[in-house]
Amino acid sequence: MKKLVRIVFACVLASALCLGVASIGFADDEERAVDSAVESDGNLFLNAANIDVDDGDYTIDVALAGGSGKVSIASPANLTVKDHVAYAQVEWSSENYDYMVVDGIKYLPVSNDGCSLFEVPVTAYDKPITIYAETLAMSAPHEIEYTLTFDSASVMSVGGGFNALPVVIGVVVVVLVVIIVVIAARRRR
Numbered sequence: 001m002k003k004l005v006r007i008v009f010a011c012v013l014a015s016a017l018c019l020g021v022a023s024i025g026f027a028d029d030e031e032r033a034v035d036s037a038v039e040s041d042g043n044l045f046l047n048a049a050n051i052d053v054d055d056g057d058y059t060i061d062v063a064l065a066g067g068s069g070k071v072s073i074a075s076p077a078n079l080t081v082k083d084h085v086a087y088a089q090v091e092w093s094s095e096n097y098d099y100m101v102v103d104g105i106k107y108l109p110v111s112n113d114g115c116s117l118f119e120v121p122v123t124a125y126d127k128p129i130t131i132y133a134e135t136l137a138m139s140a141p142h143e144i145e146y147t148l149t150f151d152s153a154s155v156m157s158v159g160g161g162f163n164a165l166p167v168v169i170g171v172v173v174v175v176l177v178v179i180i181v182v183i184a185a186r187r188r189r
Helices: 004-024 167-189
Strands: 038-040 043-045 056-066 077-082 084-093 098-100 103-105 116-123 129-137 143-159
Touching: 056 084, 098 116, 103 116
Parallel strands: none
Antiparallel strands: 038 043, 056 077, 056 143, 077 084, 084 116, 098 103, 098 129, 129 143
């Protein structure tokens, strides 16, 4: 009986070790700062802030302030992280915005289908970022100053953010170990 307990203990320990090694093997250990321009679909993203999340697709709460208060933006906003640099999709409630200026760089809309949609770098978290957006809704085009505040605590993964492979490997190893122990115990009887 003591031998069987030792075998089960060794199997559980081996399973835990396998699960830990699998998790480490699939972890993204590349932490690098992006200090230079990153080119994405023809847009230059300068001075984008790094975020401590894995590359992928997320949502993030964003607050808009400034302007006349007649326009809003969708929140949460879609957030794409690539090389630990985040790009937010800012979706205005109006289709009348023809550009945005973030950190001195002009961005054109990626869509004007029912709303003005822009992909811009997130240059800071948890503090207001001053931006300018030109609207065509008035008698003449007007560039209006706004602030956007991205809440880093609200970042949520949009599907696929969890890597289940290490868990599956661990479960398979544990099941195989239990089967082997049960077969060994039955043969002894």
